Amino acid sequence: MNIENSKQNGDFKSPFAVEIKNINKSFGPVQANKEISLNVSGGTIHGIIGENGAGKSTLMSILYGFYQPDSGEIKVHGKLAYFKQPSDALRLGIGMVHQHFMLVPNFTALENIVLGAEGKTGLYKGLQNARKKLEKLKQAYGLEVELDSLTENLPVGIQQRIEILKALYRGARVLILDEPTGVLTPLETEQLFEILLALKSEGVTILLITHKLHEIMAITDEVSVMRQGKMVANTLTKHTSPEMLAEQMVGRSVLVNNKYELQSIGKVALSVEQLGVVDKRGFDSLKNATFDLHAGEILGIAGIAGNGQSELLSVLSGITQPSRGFFKIEEHLFDAKKNPNPRLMRQLGVSHVPEDRHSEGLVLQFQAFESVILGYENNKKLGNGFFTNPDTIQAYCSQLQEAFDVRPQNPRLYSSQFSGGNQQKLVLSREISSTPKILLVGQPTRGVDIGAIEFIHKTLIGMRNNGCAILLVSVELEEILSLSDRILVMNSGEIMGIVPKITATKAMLGKMMAGIPIEEAKEDKK
């Protein structure tokens, strides 16, 4: 009876704040979580690391009641729990701090914190009571927030504190933070970590979702690694290393066994000098990139997603302007003074297969024959420059579909109706058919089935053998290793080094991806 009572009061001490057992969750044909189990000890900071799409966010959404699992169970403080909605999870003390804040911009901090938990005393009284309670919370955890400021006028770091206060105010004892540092400056990140440590010392359990290795190493007690919807590792942070984690994160099963023959390298097709990009938040997302890309080679860019690869592609394809430095294609120089111009880049023979085919590669509501001429619609073969000729374009599309084995071979099908692999082949066919001198490829096989991967790889190798200079950005180390002639590794916007394929090993690249410079990474090998 006693035990029963204390259980209800939440005093019952299970060693684990949260236990997750055999959770499965599918969205249509995509299984986002496969048989996931996870134990989180109370009063610790538990990191969950994995690449984009590894299933971290889905798992956390299940834990805070946003999604319901297809199967499996969750225990909170040793008690079985069923969450139909986030408020159920909150009642058991599980609070979520979202990556995109759930704050009303033109409300004060206080109003945002209280929203939905105003109490039964009327708004005025409710706000006053909340203010008292919040002053205590603020002091206890160093969560300094001006309660009467308008939220939209506050920096993101403070807005995040409002989110944390919101969860604590509602009695959260387990706090899930989804990519909390993605929007923060380094100083704000430091302050956040101090707050997290203060919370931990007061017995709050923290689940930290991130794909940044150094954060995991800096602050967590335990870490779990997710990859492709599965939980692949669970260790104490002190028993692991950034290199190990990097390998566990990206180390996919070998999909491609083909080792392609090396080939002699041609002239420099693209030279990049001290290139830098400062993003909207004032971050250096690309720093001092310097390298040459030669005709007839594939230069692979390895790195964990979000380490400056996207910015590099975006600058080289003429979408964004560099903030510093320049790059040269033949005698054409592009620097911070020159307006970016993707069309000009195309005319210079630069093709770009964007990382995200849905948002940048295709218009999903377009039919295949429309998608397949995007950016090349002025081509004289396809019309007279003003009118396009649908028959010609459809025939052209059929031709490409046959050449690139796009299935189903129907130019009139909507782009959205093709599978991921076939969509990617559509984009590739479009970009390659212009016979580029330089091909920029981002994540060519993300979400693509094995058959298509092999086709895409063979196509890229074929292009290289015909003298095209290829810059290949991929988060899949296997892919980089199997296709590239040289491998450039990026970390936090910086180039850690360029390794010829022959001397590259997975372990060494993993270290470089974790931020260890090439010299040290080499030494460790010996």
Added chain:
Amino acid sequence: MTDFWFQFVLTLDSTLRVATPLIFCAMAGIFSERSGIIDISLEGKMLMAAFVAAAVAYGTGSPWIGAVAAVLVSIIASLIHGFACIIHRGNQVISGLAINILASGLTVIIGIALFRQGGLTPTLTKTSRFNSIELPFIEFFELHTPIFGVIYKHLISGHNILVWAAIVSVAITYYILFKTTFGLRLRAVGEKPEAIDSAGISVTKMRFQAIIIAGILCGLAGVYLSTATGAGFVKEMTAGKGYIALAAMIFGKWRPVPALFACLLFGFLEAVATRIQGIEFILIGEISSDLLIALPYLLTVILLAGFIGGVTPPRAIGQPYIKER
């Protein structure tokens, strides 16, 4: 001078009467749009309510029963709007437009079927309408305070209950919106529905509550038109007042008190327009009454074209709420 003063007070008096349905509708609009639902169906709801109020008041002889029936019908129209654009995430403007078209057609057709008077309802007798309320002490004030006496007699006294209700509705709207928990949530749901959802409150429920209140207020506007200021329903009797109220609401930046003043401004223009008809001005001569009648509409267009400056509508307005994947 005394004549001008007298005329001015009378103009203000009719300002108030012209503005009453605008005020109701503007408050309705504030509730609906603050919750994130665009409501161009103010017009249609008001028209339906006007017809039902007149028809029921004629049938039962009681303006009160007419008013209740009218408000109910207006709420039903709101619910249809909600069904289309909250539950089924339809386009809010199209749904509102549909209600307006439905209203202008249905009122006439049902009117012809019931009364066979070409879409009119029979003229209501005095007992089946909301009549003016003469306040006491008129003689007293006239005798002792001549200036205030005029104001008291012609501006303050002599209004029907709905005029007062409209003004009270502004105070109530303000109070609900800014001083209650419900108001806090209402404003949040129109700005950032995700915040409301993650706080464990149903976005759908909040929005339905908001549009039901909008339905009640539009209903009262309709009641006012056909059974208080008018004595029966006339085809298309709302004549765009719903849209003008919408403009006044935007002009008032979705806030109750500024919206009230915007309504009064529109009302004043219309009152002036009717009052100076037929009067010869020096140099200008008689001002075309068509132009004067068009004035409020012209002003609406100018205001809506963005001459107000710094207007930020509720951020989530017009967007159906879809839980992200």
